[in-house]
Amino acid sequence: MLILGIETSCDETAAAVVARDADGRGRILSNVVHSQLEDHARFGGVVPEIAARAHVEALDGIVARALAEAGIGFADLDGVAATAGPGLIGGVLVGLMSAKGIALVHGLPLVAVNHLEGHALTARLTDGVEFPYLLLLVSGGHTQFVAVEGLGRYRRLGTTIDDALGEAFDKTAKLLGLAYPGGPAVERAARAGDANRFALPRPLLGRDSLDFSLSGLKTAVRQAAQAAAPLTDRDVADVAAAFQATVAEIVAIKARRALAVFTKQTGVTAPVLVVAGGVAANQAIGTALRAAAAAVGARLVVPPAGLCTDNGAMIAWAGAERLAAGLVDGLDAPARARWPLDADAVPKLGSGQHGAKA
Amino acid sequence: MSILALDTALDACSVALLTAGGDVLARATRDIGRGHAEVLMAVAGEVFEAAGTTPRDLSRIVVTIGPGSFTGIRVGLAAARAIGLAADIPVVGVTTLEAIADDALAQALDPDLVTPVLIAPVLVAIDARRGEVYAGLYEAAPAGLAMPTERTAPAAMSHAQAAALAIAAGARVVGSGAMLVAAAADGRIAADTAIRFPDIVRVGRIGAARAPSARPPAPVYLRAADAKPQEGFRIARTTAPDADPVPPSPTDPEVRP
Numbered sequence: 367m368l369i370l371g372i373e374t375s376c377d378e379t380a381a382a383v384v385a386r387d388a389d390g391r392g393r394i395l396s397n398v399v400h401s402q403l404e405d406h407a408r409f410g411g412v413v414p415e416i417a418a419r420a421h422v423e424a425l426d427g428i429v430a431r432a433l434a435e436a437g438i439g440f441a442d443l444d445g446v447a448a449t450a451g452p453g454l455i456g457g458v459l460v461g462l463m464s465a466k467g468i469a470l471v472h473g474l475p476l477v478a479v480n481h482l483e484g485h486a487l488t489a490r491l492t493d494g495v496e497f498p499y500l501l502l503l504v505s506g507g508h509t510q511f512v513a514v515e516g517l518g519r520y521r522r523l524g525t526t527i528d529d530a531l532g533e534a535f536d537k538t539a540k541l542l543g544l545a546y547p548g549g550p551a552v553e554r555a556a557r558a559g560d561a562n563r564f565a566l567p568r569p570l571l572g573r574d575s576l577d578f579s580l581s582g583l584k585t586a587v588r589q590a591a592q593a594a595a596p597l598t599d600r601d602v603a604d605v606a607a608a609f610q611a612t613v614a615e616i617v618a619i620k621a622r623r624a625l626a627v628f629t630k631q632t633g634v635t636a637p638v639l640v641v642a643g644g645v646a647a648n649q650a651i652g653t654a655l656r657a658a659a660a661a662v663g664a665r666l667v668v669p670p671a672g673l674c675t676d677n678g679a680m681i682a683w684a685g686a687e688r689l690a691a692g693l694v695d696g697l698d699a700p701a702r703a704r705w706p707l708d709a710d711a712v713p714k715l716g717s718g719q720h721g722a723k724a
Numbered sequence: 725m726s727i728l729a730l731d732t733a734l735d736a737c738s739v740a741l742l743t744a745g746g747d748v749l750a751r752a753t754r755d756i757g758r759g760h761a762e763v764l765m766a767v768a769g770e771v772f773e774a775a776g777t778t779p780r781d782l783s784r785i786v787v788t789i790g791p792g793s794f795t796g797i798r799v800g801l802a803a804a805r806a807i808g809l810a811a812d813i814p815v816v817g818v819t820t821l822e823a824i825a826d827d828a829l830a831q832a833l834d835p836d837l838v839t840p841v842l843i844a845p846v847l848v849a850i851d852a853r854r855g856e857v858y859a860g861l862y863e864a865a866p867a868g869l870a871m872p873t874e875r876t877a878p879a880a881m882s883h884a885q886a887a888a889l890a891i892a893a894g895a896r897v898v899g900s901g902a903m904l905v906a907a908a909a910d911g912r913i914a915a916d917t918a919i920r921f922p923d924i925v926r927v928g929r930i931g932a933a934r935a936p937s938a939r940p941p942a943p944v945y946l947r948a949a950d951a952k953p954q955e956g957f958r959i960a961r962t963t964a965p966d967a968d969p970v971p972p973s974p975t976d977p978e979v980r981p
Binding site: 409413415416418419421422423425426429430440455456459460461462463464465466467468470471472540541542543544588591592595596597598599602697698699700701 | 761762763764765766768769779780794795798799801802803804805806807808809810811942943945949950951952958959960961962963965
């Protein structure tokens with residue numbers, strides 16, 4: 367089957383066509399991503415209204431390109447999938463309404479995809495990973511461990527109670543006067559740095575917790591930097607290196623714990639740990655995770671960088687998996703700013719009065 | 725072949741199907757205030773069914789492009805542009821202000837009694853909050869034309885500015901912001917708030933008569949996005965930071981201090 371996937375939940379306007387064969391193997395026919403980075407860079411973060419405006423201006427052209435690059439027409443499609451949340455609601459609405467319009471014209475089934483499910487299932491598209499596996503989703507908006515037990519069967523094992531990991535990178539970059547987005551900028555600066563010059567705390571939230579708390583680390587980074595101000599390039603590199611090394615260590619410790627919990631709960635002795643989200647591109651974190659996985663006999667799977675950050679292929683693929691299982695949505699499907707992958711999850715402390723964001 | 729008209733820019737969620745000549749095949753309007761994204765396709769489905777036609781038979785889409793709710797504008801535009809792309813047909817924009825003006829001017833016009841030039845112009849004013857209205861001044865269409873003549877381009881303005889515009893033109897004020905404008909004019913102008921959103925058939929007819937290139941399906945917000953650079957704490961450096969905020973250029977969205 368051929369599925370069109372549309373992603374507009376943050377600052378990438380994206381569309382892709384993915385094929386899924388009867389055996390459940392996937393193939394990406396096209397994957398077009400238009401980044402709005404420049405529209406938001408000046409504001410040091412994504413501005414929701416600017417993002418929504420850019421999506422509505424760009425999306426139809428991106429969809430047309432995705433079809434053209436795949437060499438197909440709308441009539442060749444078997445379904446349309448779009449991110450319906452969680453994310454910035456103005457942008458989500460643009461993608462979802464566009465998918466509804468296409469579905470209306472061609473009588474196609476609509477799949478309203480949870481953005482997190484897109485990330486969660488990507489490793490099945492790229493690496494054919496079988497259920498169950500452990501997912502670590504680390505991006506600007508999310509930091510969580512999820513036991514992926516089957517299609518639509520997700521159990522959150524741990525999440526951040528304050529900042530997301532990508533957010534912590536962005537805030538550190540801003541503090542140090544580095545470029546936006548902060549992830550790549552901190553990683554670049556850290557290369558020349560000495561990670562041992564500044565001692566930073568490692569908030570682990572107790573022996574068994576699989577949750578993250580990064581706001582205290584953020585404060586410690588600020589205090590360390592303040593004490594050394596005005597900062598030379600050397601200081602900036604050392605602070606960045608200390609921050610990145612600390613984060614990598616926290617993630618690795620949590621990953622070992624999460625793998626142990628996953629093994630205990632599922633009985634899978636050599637589990638697969640899948641990493642997704644923009645932070646998966648960070649090499650220090652990748653190296654730490656590889657070591658953590660190897661230490662407990664697990665296999666680490668990191669999809670290619672372009673499929674870890676937001677893209678349409680992951681939405682098309684999640685749509686294809688759902689469609690193959692007979693899971694489709696009506697054209698009245700709502701956009702949802704908050705939509706936890708694990709709908710039964712208890713909202714975490716600090717996740718806001720409206721409950722868990724994701 | 726038929727024309728599909730959509731409006732989700734203000735309180736209503738409206739859909740109509742018209743013949744290429746502008747005759748109504750079917751229409752539906754739900755005055756819902758919010759939730760347009762969930763309802764639009766169901767309303768469209770009803771209208772296609774009532775008209776006995778399908779989206780494959782369309783020759784053109786007409787959509788309201790604002791001013792109105794930013795989200796509402798995008799719900800209609802995203803759907804219309806996707807339908808246009810998927811059906812390979814043109815999409816034409818119509819402003820909410822001109823459609824409401826068309827309605828208000830028609831109510832004043834009895835073609836047997838008066839000619840269009842004798843009809844007073846209307847100032848359409850939509851409440852834009854923050855002490856402003858989205859407003860435009862319109863005159864009745866000259867005989868033979870399907871849409872009112874736009875005398876001033878749609879703009880966001882204070883109640884007092886809108887009142888001055890109406891008084892100078894001898895216009896009556898219509899739309900959800902009409903009373904606000906009348907209050908700013910100390911009651912010196914006639915105001916009517918009965919028309920709160922476009923009549924979808926008038927939207928369709930204006931769009932049917934318009935060359936697609938004359939009004940592309942691009943949003944008319946009339947207001948910049950609310951955005952301010954994140955000032956977050958930054959430690960002093962001995963060398964220049966990598967990311968000094970770029971000063972805003974005049975074409976950029978409004979930056980509020």
